[in-house]
Amino acid sequence: MTNLARRFISALALALASCAALAGPTPAPVRAEIDVLLARLQASGCQFNRNGSWYDGAEARSHLLRKLDALEGRGTVQNTEQFIQLAASGSSMSGKPYLVRCTGAAAVESRQWLTEQLAQVRSAPARRP
Numbered sequence: 001m002t003n004l005a006r007r008f009i010s011a012l013a014l015a016l017a018s019c020a021a022l023a024g025p026t027p028a029p030v031r032a033e034i035d036v037l038l039a040r041l042q043a044s045g046c047q048f049n050r051n052g053s054w055y056d057g058a059e060a061r062s063h064l065l066r067k068l069d070a071l072e073g074r075g076t077v078q079n080t081e082q083f084i085q086l087a088a089s090g091s092s093m094s095g096k097p098y099l100v101r102c103t104g105a106a107a108v109e110s111r112q113w114l115t116e117q118l119a120q121v122r123s124a125p126a127r128r129p
Contacts, residue, residue: 026068026077033080033121037088038064040117041100049099049107051091064088084114 026034038061041048048060055063067087068077077083089111090097098110 024076025072026083030077030080030083033118034068034077034083036121037080037084037114037117040121041114044102046100046102046113048110049101051094051096054101067092080118081115084111084118088114 025031041064042057042061044057046057047054048057048063049055050060050063064087068083071077071083071087077086088098089109099107100110100113101107
């Protein structure tokens with residue numbers, strides 16, 4: 001093996017180790033917001049469209065939690081907006097945007113629906129024990 005090949009392999013191993021070190025659970029405050037958003041989606045009675053098929057809120061929540069797990073395997077989710085952008089806005093397989101359709105309203109992209117819900121969550125007064 002040449003010296004250049006050894007250096008390349010060492011650099012690659014270091015890069016992979018660095019990426020693994022960044023992987024991990026989402027910070028608790030971010031995870032709490034994500035959990036609230038997904039609970040709202042589940043309880044909303046709205047439907048969630050993924051790759052042309054409509055699902056109920058419970059199925060949507062389950063799917064998005066699996067995507068969150070996959071994201072955490074590659075790195076830490078730094079904020080709720082990043083979760084919406086990387087996991088909850090569209091299919092990583094087809095590239096098609098996810099949609100949310102609520103009773104009596106036209107379907108909107110999930111990014112818009114979740115971002116509006118996040119704004120409501122953040123503007124609500126904090127509960128005190």
